[in-house]
Amino acid sequence: MCRFLCVVFALLWCQGNAFSSGHESRLVELAQGPVKGYKDKEFDIYTFYDIPYATAPTGLDRFKGPLPPPTWSEVFEAVDKVTICPQTDLMGWLPNVMTMQEDCLTASVYVPDTIQKHLPVVVYVHGGAYVMGWGNMVTPKNFVNSKKVIAVTFNYRVGAHGFLCLGTNDVPGNAGMKDQVALLRWVQKNIAKFGGDPNDVTIAGYSAGSASVDLLMISKTTDNLFKRVIPDSGANTAAFSVQIDPIQNAKEYAKLLTSKKFDNLVDLERFFKTIPYDQLNSGNTGFRPDSSFVMTPCVERDLGQEVFLGDSPVNILKSGDYKKVPMLYGFCDMEGFIRLLNFNTWKDLMNKKFSDFLPADLKFKSEIEKEQVAERVKRFYFGDKAVSEETVLAYVDYFSDVLFTYSILRSVKLQVEAGNDQIYVYEYSYYDDETIPVPYTNNIRGANHCTQCVIVLDGWKGYINRTSGTDEFKTHVKNMRTIWLNFMTTGKPVPEDSEFPKWPPVGANRSPHMSLGKTIELRGTPRKERTELWDDIYEKYYAYPMPPTSQTHVEL
Incomplete structure (x- = not known):
């Protein structure tokens, strides 16, 4: 293993030497070893790519929490190798050139190019439905170019x-979330070396990354690791966001991979631990x-290890x-697009x-x-008409609500009731002539899922990337x-x-919120009738996520 790492770092050194010719660089001394980043070609910033912040366990330990990062003595050339974790290109989004590897953390x-400290x-935190994505899927260079912040992706x-999530010692669950915690701890130890303030960290995310930072906020493992949160969509x-029944999900997922039958949890676990990553x-x-999405965060069993999430988010928020x-x-106003x-x-x-098509977290x-209930919901959105x-x-509105909008507004309500008086709520609705209209309409347009994130960040090919x-x-x-x-x-x-117009924090009845569209204006309660419908349904039929049971018999 040591010999392998030496070869890897030697290759990185060679690659970095080839890259460094003619490029202004900056050297940062970390506890892990020296790291060299380079001046960006377009922005007045330095970039330090692909620095290992932890080590992903491999082999039979592949589902365990992250291990400490490697160390080195030679200069680590922090050039962009487009390292990504193992995944399948389900949406055709993966870059043409990349380095996909299991030790991908x-x-x-x-x-920014400034002497300010x-x-x-x-x-x-990147999105991708928890099944795909990589740190630099959308980059933050424009933010950093302001010289007001340092940014980290991972x-x-x-x-x-x-x-x-099987609730066993080798597959306790939430490995991906524990990676995120490891990253935040790495930032605390190292960001001052880059000129950042470890006591002034904001965590932000889009889509599944948004749900992730929302989960990080309520986890006991992240105390004192950040001071603000931006969950976008x-x-x-x-x-x-959280598995309702992790063992059932594991069974369902196994059926997508194999026709084999498993008599017990031990055999099911062995199957997952030994199959190739592509499978x-x-x-x-x-x-x-x-x-x-089946493979998402879970409520963990207490196995004597560090637990990322020990109860359902709703229970934690209510407490x-x-x-x-x-x-x-x-x-966004048209998340369901x-x-x-x-x-x-x-x-x-x-x-x-x-x-x-009712949400998975309802139980009858x-x-x-x-x-x-399905008839009530269908009539609310579609009236007497067919889909x-x-x-x-109405189809767009329905999936906007069940995927994103209602859960955000539900979380807001619970948090305000729990005493958080520092939440600023917005609805993003900007569109112009380049925005793709909703099919089968008279060119009706709105903001698709995560449009606000791509706008404030650096754009993204295949979504919106205007120069x-x-x-x-x-x-x-x-x-x-x-x-x-x-x-x-x-x-x-x-x-x-x-x-801009004054923007007070949200209070009772989820009001006020800021409308961010062609104009910026303060408004009252967003989606009032729609949230009231779902408030009533979730009050009666919500299925609380449960930790994986200790059952040994599994029927597939």
């Missing part, structure tokens, strides 16, 4: 590699009608026993049995009760980045001396 640090730090284990109370991550769970920190928390990929297939299935006493091209906007635009668009981007930077540096999206 690396971080990238973006540092003790800069605020923002750590971004990889964590995804799919079954990161989120298989994802919540810890979402149906996809382990080959199950497609991204398009389930019940708005779950008030968690860190109450300033939050910039919001969603992301499900239009399935519209032509799902519309007929929804008309045939709408109950199959009988099939009759489930059908009654069809004519009602496509030019109208003056209106450029002003909008500038304003959004200013609001996000304000929060990262002060804890308030609109400081007292700002040109």
Whole structure:
């Protein structure tokens, strides 16, 4: 193993020497060893790519928590190797050139070219439905170019590699979340060396990364690791955020990978621990009608190890026993646009049995009760009409709510009731002529899932990546980045001396919230009728996530 690492670092040294010719560099001395980053070609910043922040266990230990990072004596050339964790390209999003490897826990640090020290730090957690993605899927260079913050992105284990949860010593669950905790601890130890302030860290995320930072906020393992949170388009109370029944999910996932039968949990665990990574991550769970992704965080059993999540997020929020920190928390007006990929297939299935499309975190006493609730929900969104091209906007609204919007507003309500008076809620709705319209409509447009994140960050191929635009668009981007930077540096999206409308924290009834569209204006309760519908349903039928049982018999 030692010999292998020596070869790897020698290769990195050679690669770095080739890259460094003609590039301005900066050397940072870490406890792990010296690290050299380079001046960005476009921005007035230095980038330090692919620094190991932990070591991913391998072999039969592949599902355990992360190990300490490696050390080195020669200069580590922090050039971009596009390292990513094992995953399958389910959406066609993976980069053409990449280094996919099981020991994939690396971080990238973006540092402005300034002599100023003790800069605020923002750590971004990538999205990808917990089944795919990598740290630099969307980069934060524009933020760092402001010279107001240092930014960190990183990889964590995804799919079954990161989120298989059997409640055993070797597969306790939440490996991917424990990677995230390890990264935050690494930041605390090392970010001052780059000029950052370890006591002024904001954690931010988009989609599953948003749900992740929302979970990090309520975990006991993250005490004193950050002081602000920005969850953009994802919540810890979402149906996809935490597994309801981890053992059942493991059974279902195994069926996607093999036709083998397993008599007990021991055999099931052995199967997952010994199959190749390409098989382990080959199950497609991204398009389930019940708005779950199967391999996601879980409530853990107490095995005498460090536990990331010991109770359901709803219980933790209701108890008030968690860190109450300033939050910039919001969603896009057309989050459900992301499900239009399935519209032509799902519309007929929804008309045939709408109950199959209810969220996975609802539980009913009988099939009759489930059908009654499904009929109530279908009538609320679609009236007396079928799910069809004519009602496509209702389809978008439905999946906006069950995937993202309602769980965010539910979390807001619970947190306000628990005493958090520093939550700033927004709805993002900007569009222009370049925005893709909703099909089968008269060019009706809105903000797709995570559009706000791609706007404030650096854009992303295949989604939105404009290098030019109208003056209106450029002003909008500038304003959004200013609001996000304000929060990262002060804890308030609109400081007292700002040109923007005053933005007070949210209070009772989820009001007020800021509308971020073609104009910026303060409004009252968002989605009032829709949240009241789901408040009533979740009050009666919510299925609390449970830790994996200790059963030994498994039927597949």
